[in-house]
Each structure stands twice: as C-alpha cells, then as structure tokens.
Amino acid sequence: MPDEVxxxxxxxxxxxxxxxxxEEIAEAVKTPPGEDLKExxxxxxxxxxxxxxxxxxxxxxxxxxxxxxSIVAVCTHLRDHGDALFKLLTxxxxxxxxxxxxxxxxxxxxxxxxxxxRLRLKVRIKEGRAVPTVSGVWTSADWMEREVYDLxxxxxxxxxxxxxxxxxxxxxxxxxxxxYPLEGRGERIYTKPKRKEIGE
Amino acid sequence: MVGVANVSRIEQQSxxxxxxxxxxxxxxxxxxxxxxxxxxxxxxxxxxxxLDCDIGYLHRGTEKIGENINYTMFIPYTDRLDYIAAPSNxxxxxTAVEKFFDWEIPMRAQYIRSMVxxxxxxxxxxxxxxxxxxxxxxxxxxxxxxxxREMVLDLFETAFGGRLxxxxxxxxxxxxxxxxxxxxxxxxxxxxxxxxxxxxxTLLTNNRIWLQRTRDVGIISAEDAMDLGLTGPIxxxxxxxxxxxxxxxxxxxxxxxxxVPIGENGDIYDRYLVRIEELRQSIYIIQQCxxxxxxxxxxCKTPRTIKPPEGEIYHSIENPKGEFGFYIVSDxxxxxxxxxIRPPSFINLGGLKKLCVGQLVADVVAxxxxxxxxxxxxxx
Amino acid sequence: MxxxxxxxxxxxxxxxxxxxxxxxxxxxxxxxxxxIAHAQLRLGPMRVGWHGLLQPIADGxxxxxxxxxxxxxxxxxxxVLAPVMVLVPALVVYAVLPFSxxxxxxxxxxxxFFVLAISSxxxxxxxxxxWASNSKYSLLxxxxxxxxxxxxxIFLGFSxxxxxxxxxxxxxxxxxxxxxxxxxxxxxxxxxxxxxVAALAETNRAPFDLPEAETELVAGFHTExxxxxxxxxxxxxxxxxxxxxxIGIVLFFGGWEGPDFIPLPGFVWYCLKLGxxxxxxIWLRATLPRYRYDQLMRVGWKFMxxxxxxxxxxxxxxxxxxx
Numbered sequence: 086m087p088d089e090v091x092x093x094x095x096x097x098x099x100x101x102x103x104x105x106x107x108e109e110i111a112e113a114v115k116t117p118p119g120e121d122l123k124e125x126x127x128x129x130x131x132x133x134x135x136x137x138x139x140x141x142x143x144x145x146x147x148x149x150x151x152x153x154x155s156i157v158a159v160c161t162h163l164r165d166h167g168d169a170l171f172k173l174l175t176x177x178x179x180x181x182x183x184x185x186x187x188x189x190x191x192x193x194x195x196x197x198x199x200x201x202x203r204l205r206l207k208v209r210i211k212e213g214r215a216v217p218t219v220s221g222v223w224t225s226a227d228w229m230e231r232e233v234y235d236l237x238x239x240x241x242x243x244x245x246x247x248x249x250x251x252x253x254x255x256x257x258x259x260x261x262x263x264x265y266p267l268e269g270r271g272e273r274i275y276t277k278p279k280r281k282e283i284g285e
Numbered sequence: 286m287v288g289v290a291n292v293s294r295i296e297q298q299s300x301x302x303x304x305x306x307x308x309x310x311x312x313x314x315x316x317x318x319x320x321x322x323x324x325x326x327x328x329x330x331x332x333x334x335x336l337d338c339d340i341g342y343l344h345r346g347t348e349k350i351g352e353n354i355n356y357t358m359f360i361p362y363t364d365r366l367d368y369i370a371a372p373s374n375x376x377x378x379x380t381a382v383e384k385f386f387d388w389e390i391p392m393r394a395q396y397i398r399s400m401v402x403x404x405x406x407x408x409x410x411x412x413x414x415x416x417x418x419x420x421x422x423x424x425x426x427x428x429x430x431x432x433x434r435e436m437v438l439d440l441f442e443t444a445f446g447g448r449l450x451x452x453x454x455x456x457x458x459x460x461x462x463x464x465x466x467x468x469x470x471x472x473x474x475x476x477x478x479x480x481x482x483x484x485x486x487t488l489l490t491n492n493r494i495w496l497q498r499t500r501d502v503g504i505i506s507a508e509d510a511m512d513l514g515l516t517g518p519i520x521x522x523x524x525x526x527x528x529x530x531x532x533x534x535x536x537x538x539x540x541x542x543x544x545v546p547i548g549e550n551g552d553i554y555d556r557y558l559v560r561i562e563e564l565r566q567s568i569y570i571i572q573q574c575x576x577x578x579x580x581x582x583x584x585c586k587t588p589r590t591i592k593p594p595e596g597e598i599y600h601s602i603e604n605p606k607g608e609f610g611f612y613i614v615s616d617x618x619x620x621x622x623x624x625x626i627r628p629p630s631f632i633n634l635g636g637l638k639k640l641c642v643g644q645l646v647a648d649v650v651a652x653x654x655x656x657x658x659x660x661x662x663x664x665x
Numbered sequence: 666m667x668x669x670x671x672x673x674x675x676x677x678x679x680x681x682x683x684x685x686x687x688x689x690x691x692x693x694x695x696x697x698x699x700x701i702a703h704a705q706l707r708l709g710p711m712r713v714g715w716h717g718l719l720q721p722i723a724d725g726x727x728x729x730x731x732x733x734x735x736x737x738x739x740x741x742x743x744x745v746l747a748p749v750m751v752l753v754p755a756l757v758v759y760a761v762l763p764f765s766x767x768x769x770x771x772x773x774x775x776x777x778f779f780v781l782a783i784s785s786x787x788x789x790x791x792x793x794x795x796w797a798s799n800s801k802y803s804l805l806x807x808x809x810x811x812x813x814x815x816x817x818x819i820f821l822g823f824s825x826x827x828x829x830x831x832x833x834x835x836x837x838x839x840x841x842x843x844x845x846x847x848x849x850x851x852x853x854x855x856x857x858x859x860x861x862v863a864a865l866a867e868t869n870r871a872p873f874d875l876p877e878a879e880t881e882l883v884a885g886f887h888t889e890x891x892x893x894x895x896x897x898x899x900x901x902x903x904x905x906x907x908x909x910x911x912i913g914i915v916l917f918f919g920g921w922e923g924p925d926f927i928p929l930p931g932f933v934w935y936c937l938k939l940g941x942x943x944x945x946x947i948w949l950r951a952t953l954p955r956y957r958y959d960q961l962m963r964v965g966w967k968f969m970x971x972x973x974x975x976x977x978x979x980x981x982x983x984x985x986x987x988x
Binding site for chain 2: 805
C-alpha cells in the first residue's frame with residue numbers, strides 16, 4: 086500500500102506548473118470554477134457568458150453558455166489569451182433536447198496545455214439555425230463539425246467542406262436526434278443510391 | 286454501397302476539369318489502410334496533391350446505443366470501439382461514470398486497472414509496430430510482435446476470460462479478483478518483455494532503410510498538432526510533454542513512477558521512438574503495480590441500480606491512440622441522456638491530409654501507419 | 666542426319682532444363698517459405714507431405730485449376746501475352762548458362778552479352794502487364810518497375826565489366842576457367858557489391874520490391890492476374906533469380922569449380938553456391954524494410970553509378986600496369 090503520492094518531478098511531469106494548479110484549486114473553493122476564465126472572456130466581450138455552471142464545483146467541468154453569434158470570437162480569444170491558451174479543441178459535439186425552447190446544444194470541450202485545465206462552452210440554438218464554424222479557430226473542428234452535421238443535422242456557416250462523414254451521402258435523416266426511432270423500417274428516409282454502371 | 290454513394294469531392298472535381306492527375310482509391314480493401322478506411326488520393330506521378338478520407342464503413346451508432354441502455358450494460362460496447370486495446374476503453378467508461386459518484390474505489394482495483402490498462406497499451410502498440418513495420422516492408426517484425434501480443438491476450442484470458450473484447454472492469458471496481466496465476470504470468474511476461482523490445486529495435490531502430498523511410502517524413506510541428514487536435518503519441522512525438530496519466534491522473538497512476546517520452550522533430554521516426562519507449566515504460570509501470578499491489582477488496586459497495594445525479598461530465602484517459610474520453614449527460618435515470626465518445630483515431634485521422642500532401646504514395650502508407658488508427662473507434 | 670541428331674539432342678536438353686528449372690523454381694518457393702517462416706518463428710508449410718514437401722505441387726495444381734480471370738476493361742491480347750513475355754526470356758537465358766563443365770545447352774562466345782540482352786526483355790512483359798490490366802495500381806507498379814529495371818540494368822551491365830576485363834572473354838565457360846586460381850570476387854569486391862544490389866533490384870526482390878509492394882500497390886503489376894498467368898510471373902521471378910545468381914557465381918565465384926582439396930563434382934559445387942546465393946536473397950527479404958522509389962533511384966545514380974565507373978577505371982589501370 087503506497088503511503089504517499091510519487092512526487093511529480095519536473096522530469097516526469099506531464100502537467101507543467103503543478104504548484105500553480107494547486108493554488109487554483111484552493112482558489113476555486115472560494116469562487117465558482119472557471120471564474121477567472123469568465124473574467125478573461127468578459128474583459129473582451131462583456132456579457133458574453135450567459136450562464137456559468139460546473140458539475141459539483143469540479144474545476145474541469147466549468148461550463149459557460151454563450152450566445153451563438155459570439156462563439157467564434159470568444160473561442161479565438163480563449164485560444165490566444167495568455168491566461169487561457171486553450172490550444173486544443175478536445176471535442177466538439179452536440180446534444181438534442183426536443184422539449185427545450187432551444188432544442189440543440191452545441192458543446193465545445195477545450196483544453197489548455199499550459200494551464201492543464203478544461204473548459205466547456207455551450208451554445209443553445211433553435212432547429213434550423215446555423216452555427217458559425219470554429220474550424221477557422223481549430224482545424225480539428227473540421228471533421229467534428231461534419232460529424233455533428235451528419236448525426237444532428239446542424240449546419241455550420243462558413244465550413245469549408247460540409248458533407249456527411251459517417252453515414253452515406255444520401256442518408257435522409259439524422260440519427261442522433263432524440264426523435265429518431267430505434268426500430269422499425271419507415272423512419273429512415275433512405276433513397277437507394279443510383280448505382281453507377283461499370284465503366285460509366 | 287456506401288462507397289458508391291459517397292462520390293467524393295475530389296472525384297467530382299477531377300472529372301469536371303478533365304485533369305491529368307491520377308486519382309487512386311486506396312481502400313477500403315487495401316492492405317495498408319488498417320481496416321475499412323478509404324483514402325482517395327490525387328496523384329501527380331507518385332506525389333500526393335490532395336487526399337480525402339471516406340470513413341463510416343464501421344459506423345454502428347455506439348453513441349445512440351449508449352443512450353438507450355443502462356450504465357453497466359454499456360461497458361461491453363466500449364470493448365468494440367478500440368478493439369485493439371479493449372480494457373483501456375472499459376477504463377475510460379467506468380472512470381467517467383464513477384466521476385458522478387463519490388465512491389471510494391479500493392486501491393487493489395485501481396492498481397489492477399492501471400496494470401491491465403498498461404497491458405492493453407502494450408497490446409495496442411505491438412499491433413501498431415507490427416503493421417507499421419509491415420507497411421514499410423519489414424515483415425519479420427510483424428510476426429515477432431504477434432508472439433508477444435499473443436502473450437498479452439493470454440493474460441487477459443487468464444484474468445477476465447475474454448481475449449479481444451474482455452469486458453474487464455465494472456463500475457466501482459472489478460467484477461471479481463484476478464486469479465493468482467494472472468499475477469504470476471504477468472510477472473513472467475514483465476521479465477521477458479524488455480528483451481523482446483530490444484529484438485524489435487535490432488531490426489528497425491538503426492536500420493538505414495528504416496531511417497530513410499521514416500526520418501523527415503510526415504513531419505508535424507507541435508503547434509500544428511495542437512491545431513489539428515492530435516493527441517497521444519503523435520503530439521508527444523512533436524515534442525509536447527503531455528500525457529493524461531500525468532496531467533489528469535486516474536486509477537493508480539498518481540502513485541506510479543514513469544517517464545513521458547517525447548520526440549523532437551515530429552516525424553514518423555520520432556513517433557516510432559516514442560511508442561517504443563512507451564512499451565518500456567508500460568512494463569516498468571506493470572512491474573511497479575505488481576510490487577505495490579495491495580490486498581483487500583476489488584470493488585466498493587455500489588447500489589443495485591446505477592442512477593447518477595443529474596448533470597454532465599467529461600472524463601478522458603490516455604488511450605494508446607490518444608485522448609479517449611466520454612461526455613455523459615445524466616438526467617437522473619438509469620440510462621444516460623447523452624453519451625459522447627471522444628474518439629482519438631477519428632480526430633487524429635483528420636490530420637492525415639495535412640501530413641500527407643506533398644509526400645509520395647509510399648509515404649502515405651507509412652504515415653497512416655504512424656498515426657495508428659482503429660476504425661472501430663473512428664467510425665463508432 | 667547429323668543435323669537432325671544435333672537438333673534432337675538439343676531438344677532433349679532443353680526439355681530437361683526447362684522442366685528441371687520449373688521444378689527447382691517451385692521448390693525454391695518452398696524453401697523461401699520455410700526459411701522466412703523460421704526467421705519469423707513460424708513453421709511454414711507443414712501439412713502437405715512431410716514438412717510440407719509436396720506443397721509446391723499442391724500449389725501448382727491449385728494455380729492450374731484456378732479460374733482464369735481477364736478483367737472486363739483489360740486489353741485482352743496484351744494481357745494474355747504479358748506473362749508469356751516475362752517467362753520466356755527468363756527461360757531462354759538458360760540456353761547459355763553453364764551448370765557444370767559438361768552440362769549446358771549451348772556455348773556461345775558472347776554468352777554474357779546474350780544473358781544481359783535477353784533477360785532485360787522481361788521488363789517489356791512487366792510494363793505490358795501493368796498497362797493491359799487497366800488498373801491504376803498495376804500501372805503505377807509497372808511504371809516503377811520500368812524505371813527501376815532500366816536504371817539497374819545499367820549498373821548491372823557496368824558491374825560485370827570488371828570481371829570481363831580480367832577474364833578477357835564474354836564466353837561464360839572461359840570466364841570460369843579464368844578463375845581457376847582465384848575467384849574474381851577477391852579482385853573485384855566493389856563490382857560484386859554493385860552487382861549484387863543491382864541483381865536484387867533487377868529481380869524485384871526485397872528491399873527493392875517496389876513494383877509489387879504488397880502494402881503500397883497491393884501487388885503492383887500483377888494485381889489483376891490470377892491462376893496460371895499469375896504463376897507465370899511467379900515462376901519468371903524465381904527463374905530470373907536463379908539466372909542472376911548463376912551469373913554471379915560464374916563471374917565472381919568461379920562457377921562450378923570448387924577448391925581442389927574438396928573433391929566434389931562440378932554440378933554439386935554449382936548447386937551449393939546457388940543455394941548460398943538464394944539463401945542470402947531470402948534472408949534479405951526477411952530482414953529489410955522496403956526502399957522508397959526516389960531513394961532507390963538516388964542510391965542507384967548517386968552512389969552506385971560513380972562507384973562502378975571508378976571500379977572499371979581502376980581495373981583497367983591496374984591491368985595495364987601489372988598484366
């Protein structure tokens with residue numbers, strides 16, 4: 086049974102500034118998680134953070150809800166600002182809440198190598214509303230936005246190459262929506278592809 | 286059928302302009318695309334001018350399945366994502382769900398989780414090395430690696446009954462304690478494996494042809510790697526010292542000592558060296574686990590029905606391929622409301638175009654090998 | 666009458682050589698599979714006969730009975746002709762190869778020249794195969810093959826000039842006789858190295874197997890071939906391996922002659938040397954990764970070409986001084 090945690094020496098440490106993160110955690114007890122990041126955002130875009138939350142005050146679960154139109158500007162700011170430096174777009178996805186006023190929720194999970202912390206951004210949109218693409222901010226968003234388009238049917242404004250990625254091009258519906266039936270045959274508005282003849 | 290339907294952008298362009306460039310279709314039945322990946326290459330002679338990936342042949346809607354079954358039932362489904370390193374996926378899922386609760390996972394379970402996670406890393410890296418070397422033409426390494434991979438799979442079989450899809454962990458710990466034989470065989474494996482890694486290196490590391498084929502090919506800078514969202518050995522090969530086992534420790538990793546290897550140039554050779562070093566570090570970790578393995582129970586007391594409180598969490602672990610995470614939204618019922626898999630292969634494959642354009646066809650094969658993808662997890 | 670007898674004898678000899686060559690080639694594939702298998706901790710063929718000894722025959726039978734597919738869009742005539750174009754030159758060359766002091770089909774005084782001339786025809790078959798298949802992978806394979814074989818043909822040609830200058834003859838028998846005392850490999854080590862590398866490239870063997878690189882071009886120029894046509898390519902590849910090894914033995918290792926203190930028949934010496942050559946070929950395949958196309962060309966033109974030219978110059982200079 087180990088008595089103590091192996092010291093994360095500089096040599097073996099994947100996370101730089103472990104002392105600083107300890108301070109941050111101590112600070113987070115007083116303020117809600119992500120408060121400092123909120124200040125970073127608010128300093129450039131006052132009022133951009135519509136809501137702030139975190140699951141069980143976990144620093145890594147800090148969540149900001151943003152307005153759909155400010156997403157690209159805020160993301161760029163968060164990527165470049167020295168106190169944030171969210172250089173990695175860990176994940177980009179969506180969730181569907183059919184009963185909600187804004188049924189779709191875009192989710193951006195960011196990670197900062199320098200500060201070893203995560204941040205979740207949310208954008209709530211109505212059906213049919215296109216979201217500005219963040220593929221200009223992080224190239225990795227290219228495929229992930231294609232996947233969201235494929236599975237949720239959310240369109241992205243300014244996306245360089247918005248095609249379906251996992252499903253066939255002519256798949257009629259978007260299976261990750263909650264109203265997509267789990268069994269039966271009629272739900273898939275699937276048009277049979279016109280097969281090219283060999284040599285056509 | 287999918288292939289016929291997905292007439293790619295490149296194919297359309299090339300027919301429109303009547304260009305003389307050669308468009309070749311690599312995959313989905315190509316020996317070097319490591320699964321059902323279709324890469325459409327636009328060639329000028331043997332130089333790649335443009336490429337497009339067609340994926341989704343293995344799409345099974347795993348996320349959708351996850352949203353309709355309960356938390357425990359989803360564990361075997363995670364096996365089928367990165368089926369090369371199934372226990373890693375189990376670990377990601379169980380640690381993610383456990384984040385909802387304040388269970389005290391027994392240390393014995395944590396150590397066994399780390400140990401099996403490292404074994405699966407070895408299994409995955411061995412398969413990578415085997416196929417990567419085969420792609421570049423060194424066919425002997427392939428079978429040598431499989432000898433050891435077989436031993437790892439035998440270990441899984443001893444401990445959990447399954448070989449490929451092992452369903453290793455449960456929420457709250459393990460299903461039952463591993464047999465003593467498993468620990469004994471693991472010790473034997475840990476004793477011989479380092480010399481086997483030396484064997485692989487004899488064939489490759491200083492081989493002039495191997496160096497010529499991998500050095501300065503498929504270079505990606507640290508900045509570009511971050512921009513493309515590349516994780517795991519690829520970003521470490523580019524010199525970013527970042528490993529989730531250190532950055533956001535889980536299981537027993539806070540108590541274990543290991544080095545995070547990094548490369549310098551970010552070429553194929555550096556990624557090769559990083560993974561080879563990870564093989565050695567994994568064995569080192571396993572040896573520590575065996576030495577420090579505490580006794581006691583292997584599972585904490587968990588409720589009969591797993592009902593996480595309402596909320597949303599994101600949790601990720603260092604899979605052999607990169608950051609493998611789950612975003613789970615719980616609505617307080619027994620089934621998750623939303624399950625999102627953060628697939629390292631999918632996102633790493635997104636960087637293929639950046640890596641390949643301007644290289645030769647033979648390099649495309651080497652680069653795909655060096656990214657180390659698993660289509661099961663890529664397509665989900 | 667004499668003429669007819671001569672023709673008959675020649676025909677019998679040709680019949681023997683061609684059939685024996687086919688059989689030896691089939692068993693060379695078996696040996697290759699066994700050797701590589703043991704290098705890779707496997708057993709190789711074990712099921713057909715004792716230690717799989719009948720495997721080549723089973724394989725031959727299988728290839729005979731396989732459906733012969735000609736792709737829809739292939740150029741039918743060229744497609745069918747290509748394997749023949751590959752195999753025939755590979756076999757014709759055997760006409761002048763000396764297997765021992767007495768056993769050969771014919772003896773001509775431009776023997777070596779004949780070998781080089783005929784064996785380089787094989788590349789036509791490869792290019793034809795790649796083109797006629799009407800498949801992009803095959804075409805790429807054929808292009809690679811053409812470029813590679815043409816370039817390395819040159820180094821092969823230049824590398825044999827050194828021994829030729831020492832022997833002063835193109836006749837293969839006379840070259841062997843000239844090495845009665847010392848094998849030319851000791852006089853011409855550089856030429857031998859270049860010759861060996863060029864031989865690997867000429868026969869599309871690893872590490873120069875780019876034209877048929879399984880993991881890049883699927884199978885290169887013979888992707889679309891099946892059944893006996895595929896077998897023809899296979900046979901041709903191994904037959905040319907044997908040819909090139911024989912040339913190597915004749916030029917650098919004293920042909921069928923062995924050291925005097927070990928009394929063995931000439932043919933046995935030849936077989937031993939051939940076996941050693943083949944083993945090295947197989948060994949390399951099990952060990953080395955594959956070169957890339959541009960690297961292959963760079964090695965050839967920037968390294969081997971100056972080397973072999975220097976060798977010719979030095980040989981001539983030294984011969985002028987000392988002989």
